[in-house]
Amino acid sequence: MSISRALSVVKPTESGDTPALVEQLSHSEVDHLAEYFQGGDVSAHTQQAAVTRIQSLIAKRMWVACGCTGALSAETPLLFPRSVPRSASRPAVLVPLYDRNPHKAGCDFERERPDLTDTPTHQSRSSITGMMSVLPAMGGPCATAPLVATAPRPHGTSEARAAKRTPKLAAVLFTILEGAGLNVLQQGRLSTTDAKSRLEVEIRKHFIAPGKSLFDWCKLSFYAAQSIIKKLDKQDQEDWGKTVPQGFIIEQVIDYHSNATSHALTNVHGEQFFFSGRLIVPGANTPGPWLAIALASKRPGVSAEFDQVYLHPMDSEREYFLVDSDLERHTLRILRRDLSKMKRASKPYTIIKPLTDLTVMDGKTAAKIRPDFILRANPELKRDALIVETMGYEDVAYTTRKLQTHRLMLLLPKTLDLVPHEKGSDEDLKKSIERYIS
Ligand SMILES: [Zn+2]
Structure with a gap:
């Protein structure tokens, strides 16, 4: 029995809801996206077609529904388009919403949920009261x-x-x-x-x-x-x-x-x-x-x-400021340097490293998240928080996992945006901060 391979563009959908159809993707578009989704070597033409399509979905803030389970319903598996900054080969990807519903076994858009690793970043953390x-x-x-x-x-x-x-x-x-308050940085060391x-x-x-x-x-x-x-x-x-x-x-x-x-x-x-x-x-x-x-x-x-x-x-020997990895130390170095520059320009902000999980509501489901860093310029504003996420590795499973959590992080109250920071994107990070903190 063959599995129906159809994709449709749908509006962002809360869990438990039936996605609203916007348009059906053509057979050739589905072919390109499927091949690209598999992650192997693809022709330049296929890559170009897939990336362009995903980028247009990002621009329109649309999601993709997979047709493997039949007509659109609350059971339809969904994919989420997301750009991957600084990735030359995969600048935009479709990310499965693992928490939604499973694809039919053998569907081209099925992907196993990545395993959690044992780094501090990926362990869920509760606080003690x-x-x-x-x-x-x-x-x-x-x-x-x-x-x-x-x-x-x-x-x-x-x-x-x-x-x-x-x-x-x-x-x-x-x-x-x-x-x-030792997870908060406001000024010098x-x-x-x-x-x-x-x-x-x-x-x-x-x-x-x-x-x-x-x-x-x-x-x-x-x-x-x-x-x-x-x-x-x-x-x-x-x-x-x-x-x-x-x-x-x-x-x-x-x-x-x-x-x-x-x-x-x-x-x-x-x-x-x-x-x-x-x-x-x-x-x-x-x-x-x-x-x-x-x-x-x-x-x-x-x-x-x-x-x-x-x-x-820890970041350094002195202050008791924790980090989850050496890559986070690098991100923090940029943030600290930028903070002292912004302070001289009278645009100070606060760097917060949440140590325990925060809860957000994803539709009707509570989800636990822990952003790497949150920058806050002015808590009096309705929305002032900028989330900075250290992107560690280039493998698809890692990126996919991070992108999943990024969608949830944007649900944090008062959050303006999320900036991924990875090797080579220091300037992008500084520019984003400048744009938001003013
Ligand atoms: Zn499917």
């Missing part, structure tokens, strides 16, 4: 480590691949940093001292267990490791209720090494912190520096120890 404890005393769904004193604790480095969700330890870190005092103010606001202030149990230097352990060893489980007595250290790290029995983290002063247990490093190919959050706990019947550390890449 209320109690900041990582290890509940009773086990349960939140337990991140075995509580039985005799159970062997796995030692090793994990790239957090298995967990597409944020490790709870990382969520504690993100929540504190966002609360302290913050000194480490200023960043630390902001963190201390924020840490005072949280509790690990009833009556147990995070401030007493979270320190900003590995120097405090021994005193945390000593204090933990004196704790009674009864005083902590449902939480295992636990303490944290947040500190910048410039290097780490692991062997079979221990991990060594090196701080900016060149001093080392050793521990055994689990080291979680998302996107392990990203070079340092990193921000570390270390967890120590006092389990029943054994001495307290640090046995879990999460590392997240």
